[in-house]
Amino acid sequence: xxxxxxxxxxMILIAVGCTNTPEPTLPLPTxxxxxxxxxxxxxxxxxxxxxxxxxxxxxxxxxxPSNTPTDTPQPSVTTTxxxxPSLTYSLTPLPTSTRTPSxxxxxxxxxxxxxxxxxxPSLTPSETRYxxxxxxPTRTRTxxxxLTPLPTxxxxxxxxxxxxxxxxxPTIYSFGTxxxxxxPNSPVTFAFSSQADGARLxxxxxxxxxIQTFPVLPTGTYAVIVPDTxxxxxxxxxxxxxxxxxxxxxxxxxxxxxxxxxxxxxxAPPNASCPTAAGAIGxxxxxxxxxxxxxxxxxxxxxxxxxxxDEGSRYIAYANGWDGSTINSSAPPSGRFIPAQMFNWxxxxxxxxxxxxxxxxxxxxxxxxxxxxxxxxxxxxxGSGAFYIDAPGGAVYRFSGSxxxxxxxLR
Numbered sequence: 010x011x012x013x014x015x016x017x018x019x020m021i022l023i024a025v026g027c028t029n030t031p032e033p034t035l036p037l038p039t040x041x042x043x044x045x046x047x048x049x050x051x052x053x054x055x056x057x058x059x060x061x062x063x064x065x066x067x068x069x070x071x072x073x074p075s076n077t078p079t080d081t082p083q084p085s086v087t088t089t090x091x092x093x094p095s096l097t098y099s100l101t102p103l104p105t106s107t108r109t110p111s112x113x114x115x116x117x118x119x120x121x122x123x124x125x126x127x128x129x130p131s132l133t134p135s136e137t138r139y140x141x142x143x144x145x146p147t148r149t150r151t152x153x154x155x156l157t158p159l160p161t162x163x164x165x166x167x168x169x170x171x172x173x174x175x176x177x178x179p180t181i182y183s184f185g186t187x188x189x190x191x192x193p194n195s196p197v198t199f200a201f202s203s204q205a206d207g208a209r210l211x212x213x214x215x216x217x218x219x220i221q222t223f224p225v226l227p228t229g230t231y232a233v234i235v236p237d238t239x240x241x242x243x244x245x246x247x248x249x250x251x252x253x254x255x256x257x258x259x260x261x262x263x264x265x266x267x268x269x270x271x272x273x274x275x276x277a278p279p280n281a282s283c284p285t286a287a288g289a290i291g292x293x294x295x296x297x298x299x300x301x302x303x304x305x306x307x308x309x310x311x312x313x314x315x316x317x318x319d320e321g322s323r324y325i326a327y328a329n330g331w332d333g334s335t336i337n338s339s340a341p342p343s344g345r346f347i348p349a350q351m352f353n354w355x356x357x358x359x360x361x362x363x364x365x366x367x368x369x370x371x372x373x374x375x376x377x378x379x380x381x382x383x384x385x386x387x388x389x390x391x392g393s394g395a396f397y398i399d400a401p402g403g404a405v406y407r408f409s410g411s412x413x414x415x416x417x418x419l420r
Contacts (some may be wrong), residue, residue, distance in 0.1 A: 023051070027299045035065050042403075073143070081396045083360050086420050090416070114166065122195075159164065177204075177251070178254040179203060179204060179205035179227075179249040179251035179252075179256050180203060180204045180205070180249070180252060180256065181201070181202075181203040181205075181247065181256055181257075181258050182201045182203060183200070183201065184199070184200075184201045184247040184258040184260065185200055185201075185260065186198065186199050186200070186262065187198070187200075190262075190263050190264075190265050191262060191263075191265065192267060193235065193236070193237030193264050193266070193267070193282070193283050194234060194235065194237055195235060196232050196233065196235075197232065197234075197235055197262060198230055198231070199230065199231050199232075199247070201225070201227075201228065201229065201230075201231075201247045202227075202228045204227065204229060204251075205227040205250055206227070206251045206252070207227065207249075208224075208225050208227045208247065208248060208249045208250065209225060209233055209247075209248050209249075210223040210233070210245060210246070210247055210248075210346055211220055211221065211223070211246045211247075211248065212233070212239075212243065212244070212245055213244040213245070213246055214260070215280075217246075217292060219246075220239075221233075225335075227249060233245075237264065237388070238282050238388070239280060240264075240279055240280030241263060241264040241266065241279060241280075242261055242264070242279040243262040243263075244260075244261050245258075245259065245260055245261075264282075264283055266283030266284065268283065268284045268285060268287055269284075269287075270284060270288075270385065271287065271383050271385050271397075271399070272397065272419065272420065276405065278419075281395065282388055282394065282395075284385050284386060284387060284388070285388055285389055286385075286386070286389070287391050288384060288385035288397075289309035289311075289383065289384050289385070289390065290304060290308055291309065291311070291381060291382065291384075292305075292306075292307040292308070293305055293307065293308070293381050293382025294349075294350060294351065294378065294382075295377070295380070295400050296348065296349060296352055296373050296376070296377045296378065296379040297373065297374050297375055298348075298370040298373050298374060299345070299370060299371030300318060300319045300320065300369065300370045300371050301316065301317050301319050301369065301370035301371075301373060302317050302370075302400070303316050303317070303352045304317070304382050304398055304400065305329065305352070307329070308383070308384055309384065309391065310391070311384070311391070312328060312336060313326050313328055314326065314327050314328075314329050314351055314352065315408070316355060316366065316370070317370075317406070317416050318361055318362055318363070318370050319370045320363070320369070321363075321415075322415050322417065323363070323413075323414075323415065323416075324362065324413065324414060324416045325360075325362045325413045326412040326413065327355055327359050327412075329351050329354075330354060330355075331350065331351040331353070331355075332354075335353075335354065336350075336353050337353055339354070341372040341373070342372060344371060346372065346373035346374065348366075349377035350371070350377060352377065362413065380401060382399060382400075383398070384396060384397065384398050385397050393410050394410050395409055395410050396408050397419070404420055405418070405420045406418055406419070407419055
């Protein structure tokens with residue numbers, strides 16, 4: 010573009026210089042009317058504008074510099090031409106076929122090129138197209154969560170209590186006996202060893218309650234006479250004491266009865282004392298009822314009737330008062346039996362542990378049995394201790410003692 014301007018100005022100067030006829034000096038016109046130049050669009054690769062906040066102004070004149078211009082001496086004429094084209098035009102679209110240049114220059118605008126002749130184009134593009142600006146989404150500032158300060162640890166450290174040395178407690182090293190099977194009313198010797206300030210030996214009864222206590226040394230031996238009134242299994246306890254603390258050990262002594270139970274020693278209760286005499290066999294009767302039984306034994310000088318009711322496992326005994334012939338024959342319900350013989354006398358002449366016999370045990374379920382009966386006591390025969398009576402079929406009833414009390418069935 011600058012070369013074109015320079016050549017155009019040079020041609021004017023040559024034309025003026027070649028004129029032979031001197032012309033009067035006239036003032037130069039302020040504005041020279043030049044023919045409208047023909048704008049030829051030079052194909053180039055124009056970068057496609059992207060959405061940007063800064064609009065891009067693309068001038069109509071496109072030129073490709075071939076090299077870096079140098080300073081050119083100016084002609085002697087110092088006339089300054091001001092070229093202000095007034096024509097407004099638009100770019101002609103390129104033909105469909107696009108010529109691919111062998112070398113694609115990369116346009117890098119530079120603000121350091123300042124030509125000597127100031128050329129201020131006044132051409133205004135027909136349309137300045139700015140890229141459509143897409144507003145960025147408004148970023149909403151999310152407030153930070155309010156930090157809750159941690160609670161101040163106000164726990165007061167409590168010092169642990171100082172351990173106070175305690176006095177060593179008692180210790181039992183051993184506790185035994187010379188034998189664990191003894192005869193009733195026989196001596197038995199206990200041996201024990203402990204580290205303690207004091208000790209005692211105890212004979213325990215029901216619910217581990219001491220019924221006999223013997224003061225002993227912490228280490229040594231001690232002999233006792235085992236009773237025959239607390240059953241065949243006796244429990245002894247050795248207790249060592251020191252500084253208010255106690256430790257204990259127990260062991261059991263089994264009584265070997267000199268006389269066997271008529272129903273078998275294995276069926277005797279653990280708390281049963283040994284019998285001192287064999288069981289007595291005599292005349293007997295047995296009759297079952299709806300809610301109990303009746304037993305009669307005439308042995309070892311006894312002639313007694315025992316009535317047992319199921320409710321509460323109670324029993325009561327009466328001396329036999331039957332005359333041997335009188336019978337109350339009130340008819341029982343169908344399928345039931347009246348009380349027979351001495352049971353008939355007791356049924357209508359005495360009372361049950363609670364109320365009448367009819368109300369307590371009802372009617373007989375079978376007729377009377379007349380087999381001999383056996384009776385045996387714990388301790389002396391006929392005493393106040395517990396006793397046992399057999400029944401048909403191998404049954405054995407235990408009576409707690411005396412003429413009334415509680416009964417249990419062993420077999």
